Each structure stands twice: as C-alpha cells, then as structure tokens.
Amino acid sequence: MRDIHELIDRRAVTPVFQPLVDLATGGVVGYEALARGPAGTAWESPAALFGAAREVGREAELDWVCRAVAFRAVLRADLDPSLTWFVNMEPAAWRAGCxxxxxPLVSEARERLRVVTEMTERAIARDPSGLLAATASVRAAGWGVALDDVGADPASLALMPFVHPDVVKLDMGLLHRPDEPHTARVVAAVAAYAEASGAVVLAEGIETAAHLAVARTMGATVGQGWYFGRPAPLPSRTPARAELPFIEPPRRDDRTPFGVVGARRPVTRSTKELLMPMSRHLEALCGTGSQPPVLMACFQDARHFTPATAVRFARIAAHSPLVAALGVGLDDEPAPGVRGARLAPDDPLHGEWNVIVVGPHQAAALVARDVGDGGPDHERRFGFALTHDRTTVIEAARSLMRWVTPTAAGVREPAQLPGLV
Structure with a gap:
C-alpha cells in the first residue's frame, strides 16, 4: 500500500472487538470496536493510523470508515440483537457528512444494532455546540452515548453533565491508584452522577482479579480489560449476557438561560451596581482547585467585557476546561484561552447578562434580563434570578452552550446520521 490516501480510499481498516462484561454475572453485555490498519504497515496501530489521516486532512473520513467496517462485521456475524456495540467518534467527524x-451500512446499523458512541472531554471542549448536535443525532437513532477516559483529565468531570452519558467509562489509571485523593474525588463525582441519572459505570483496564475487586468498590457494574479478553475478531457465539440499559436523554430546550431559570425561581429587579457582587461571587467559585468548573457568561455588548474582566477570565481559563464569553462585538478569543461567541444585535441573548458555573461539586447561575432603562450604566435595572439547584443550572448551561462555537474556523454544521431527519 503506497500511502494513507490509498488506505482510506480502499477502506483498508480491520475492526477488532473487546468484550464488555457484567461484573455481577460475568455475562457479556457488548463489545467495543477498535480499528487496526493493515498488518505490517506503518499505519497498523490506531494512533499511527489517525495521526497520518490527520496530517492529510482525512481524519473525519477515516473515522466514518472505522465505524462502518465495524458495523459491517457485526451485521455479518448476526449475533444476539440485545448486545451493545461501542464505537468511538473523533471530534472532526461530528461536522463531516458520512x-x-x-x-447504507450506517443506516442498516441504525435499524438493527444497539450502539453506544464514545466521546472524550477533549472533543467536548473543542466543539461544545457540535457536541449537543452530535449527541442529539445519536440519540435520535435510539443509540446511547458514553463519556470515555473519565478521570484521566479533570476536565471530564466538569463536562460530564453536558454529555449526559448513558455510560461513564472510568479511566484505567484509577484502578492502579485507588488510594489517591484524585481517584476518590473522581469516583465520588461519577457515583453522584450515576445515582441521579441511572447511568452505567464501566471500569476500563481490568487485568487482574485485584483490579476487578477495586472496580466494584468504585461502583462499576460493567468491566473491560485483558482479564475478560483482548481485542480480537468477533466470536461465533457469546456466553450468557445481560442487556445494558440506556437512560432518559435530556429534552431539547430552546429557551435562553433567563427563560430556563426564570421559570423556576422568583424574578426580582435590581441595578447593575447591586448585581455585580453576585457576579463576582460566582466567578470566585472557579478557583484553582483540582477539579475546576466550566464558566460561561453573557455580557450583552463587547464594551462590558472590560480589560479587568478579561484578566479575570484569562486567569480562570488557564485551568478551566471551558470558559466562554458571549456578546455583540466580542472576538473569537476576547482573552487568552477564553472562547468568544459573537452575537447578532437581534439575538435573544443580547438582552441577557448571565453568569453560569458548572463543576463536579458545584453549580450556580445568575441570570438577568435588561429592562431597557437609560441613564448611567451602573444604574441600569435588570430582572434577575439566582439558583444553586444543580438540575436547573445544568439546563441553563446546556441552553447557553448552543451558542458556543468550535475552536476551528470554517467548519460546517454537524452532520446527522444517515436516515435521520
């Protein structure tokens, strides 16, 4: 094979599959599909394969190829229809058409297979609005969503509510460091999410009986690793199994943050001068702790994103997984590390001043709507509401994330799975 272009053109990718096992019964609930390039070539390993495709601008196409050839292998094997098939999706593929x-292969898989699409926090932070569109498209197919490598990066915990995964995959490193404070914090945050949502906790990297015991103490009910089987071609049959459930997906909400919070909390009026301490208090929640939260804020107009504000937000962005500032006239990066979103003057968000913080263990939102006063800026009045209710804050944050654009310019709108409307 001459080069990576020929490999992709010929769809010369081989899928292998690793079992996912119910830790209580030992039954196989599904398999994760993993890609391999042609044996004996420079692209045999998935890292080399995708690295080469990325260099020539064909990573998204390769991602579709890997999933499609995995679906083809599964469909031909004609195994138990209740098995669940895990496939990875690269960020670039979210906005690229199949x-x-x-x-036809992807459409047939939609009709016949139970699929879970795995996403990483790296992908989420890169393209928040694409994340919401991608997960909505996946769930419209009746499929599930998994958040991968949770615990490998503190960002994954803060971004977990935005994915609202059916399956949380604990990073394998946690099994090797069960007594560390970081592990305890990750496990506690995941357990709280799983208890509230009904999500499945899956432990990766189980290689020994000791790892299996640790995984159970961490709340995992499904496991994956060499202890149960290495990646290999599909078997001709599977042992006793149990079905992996999907949870209720979040409902689409087209309201702004003020609309979300104002429907549940009392709305009162105050001046900008009196609201500023509340806004600063919420920013202060984004300290330099070990699990920094997401911070998103609406400023109405670029002039309200002052030099002092830029300094504060840049300081938070240095350790936060996502910091976003929205307003009319704001640049794509109004401060170092801060994601900007330029609003149109007639955008419904133009009239709102919002500060929203979402982390593994904290959640708060100040939402305010300009009542249209004239006069000095500090005397302008707003109708406002404040909430620390986690469910409400996350809904407000998800509504705001629809405006936060990808880091890379010139991308298209997210593509839907074939067959979806």
Whole structure:
C-alpha cells in the first residue's frame, strides 16, 4: 500500500472487538470496536493510523470508515440483537457528512444494532455546540452515548453533565491508584452522577482479579480489560449476557438561560451596581482547585467585557476546561484561552447578562434580563434570578452552550446520521 490516501480510499481498516462484561454475572453485555490498519504497515496501530489521516486532512473520513467496517462485521456475524456495540467518534467527524458508499451500512446499523458512541472531554471542549448536535443525532437513532477516559483529565468531570452519558467509562489509571485523593474525588463525582441519572459505570483496564475487586468498590457494574479478553475478531457465539440499559436523554430546550431559570425561581429587579457582587461571587467559585468548573457568561455588548474582566477570565481559563464569553462585538478569543461567541444585535441573548458555573461539586447561575432603562450604566435595572439547584443550572448551561462555537474556523454544521431527519 503506497500511502494513507490509498488506505482510506480502499477502506483498508480491520475492526477488532473487546468484550464488555457484567461484573455481577460475568455475562457479556457488548463489545467495543477498535480499528487496526493493515498488518505490517506503518499505519497498523490506531494512533499511527489517525495521526497520518490527520496530517492529510482525512481524519473525519477515516473515522466514518472505522465505524462502518465495524458495523459491517457485526451485521455479518448476526449475533444476539440485545448486545451493545461501542464505537468511538473523533471530534472532526461530528461536522463531516458520512461518505456516500458508507451510508447504507450506517443506516442498516441504525435499524438493527444497539450502539453506544464514545466521546472524550477533549472533543467536548473543542466543539461544545457540535457536541449537543452530535449527541442529539445519536440519540435520535435510539443509540446511547458514553463519556470515555473519565478521570484521566479533570476536565471530564466538569463536562460530564453536558454529555449526559448513558455510560461513564472510568479511566484505567484509577484502578492502579485507588488510594489517591484524585481517584476518590473522581469516583465520588461519577457515583453522584450515576445515582441521579441511572447511568452505567464501566471500569476500563481490568487485568487482574485485584483490579476487578477495586472496580466494584468504585461502583462499576460493567468491566473491560485483558482479564475478560483482548481485542480480537468477533466470536461465533457469546456466553450468557445481560442487556445494558440506556437512560432518559435530556429534552431539547430552546429557551435562553433567563427563560430556563426564570421559570423556576422568583424574578426580582435590581441595578447593575447591586448585581455585580453576585457576579463576582460566582466567578470566585472557579478557583484553582483540582477539579475546576466550566464558566460561561453573557455580557450583552463587547464594551462590558472590560480589560479587568478579561484578566479575570484569562486567569480562570488557564485551568478551566471551558470558559466562554458571549456578546455583540466580542472576538473569537476576547482573552487568552477564553472562547468568544459573537452575537447578532437581534439575538435573544443580547438582552441577557448571565453568569453560569458548572463543576463536579458545584453549580450556580445568575441570570438577568435588561429592562431597557437609560441613564448611567451602573444604574441600569435588570430582572434577575439566582439558583444553586444543580438540575436547573445544568439546563441553563446546556441552553447557553448552543451558542458556543468550535475552536476551528470554517467548519460546517454537524452532520446527522444517515436516515435521520
């Protein structure tokens, strides 16, 4: 094979599968599909394969190829329809259309297979609005969503509510460091999310009986690793199994943050001068702790994102997984590390001043709507509401994230799975 272009053109990727096992019964609930390039070539390993595709701008197409060839292998094997199939999705593929020749395979998989699409916090922070569109498209197909490598990076915990995963995959490193404070914090945050949502906790990297015991203490009910089987071609049959459940997905909400919070909390009026201490208090929640939260804020107009504000937000962005500032006239990066979102003058968010903080262990939102006063800026009045209710804050944050654009310019709108409307 001459080069990576020929490999992709020929769809010369081989899928292998690793079992996912119910820790209580030992039954196989599904498999994760993993990609391999042609044996004996420079692209045999998935890291080399995707690295080469990324260099020539064909990473998204390769991602579709890997999923499609995995679906083809599963469909041909005709195994138990209750098995669940885990596939990875790269960020670039969220906004790229499925190649025409692969569309029929993906559509058939939609009709016949139970699929969970795995996403990482790296992808989420890169393209928040694409995340929401991608997860909505996946769930419209009746499929599930998993958040991968949770615990490998503190960002994954803060971003977990935005994915609202059906499955949380604990990073394998946690099994090797069960007594460390970081592990305890990750496990506690995941357990709280799983208890509230009904999500499944899956432990990766189980290689020994000792790892299995630790995984159970961490709340995992499903496991994956060499202890149960290495990546390999699909078996001709599977042992006793149990079905992996999907949870209720979040409902789409087209309201602004003020609309979300104002429907549940009392709305009162105050001046900008009196609201500023509340806003600063919420920013202060984004300290330099070991599990920094997401911070998103609406400023109405760029002039309200002052030099002093830029300094504060840049300081928070240095350790936060996502800091966003929205307003009319704001640049794509109004301060170092801060994601900007330029609003149109007639955008419904233009009239709102919002500060929203979401972390693994804290959640708060100040939402305010300008009543249209004239006069000095500090005397302008707003109708406002404040909440620390986690469910309400997350809904407000998800509504705001629809405006936060990708880091890379010039991308298209997220593509839907073939067959979806």
């Amino acid at each position: 190649p025409d020749d692969l569309g």
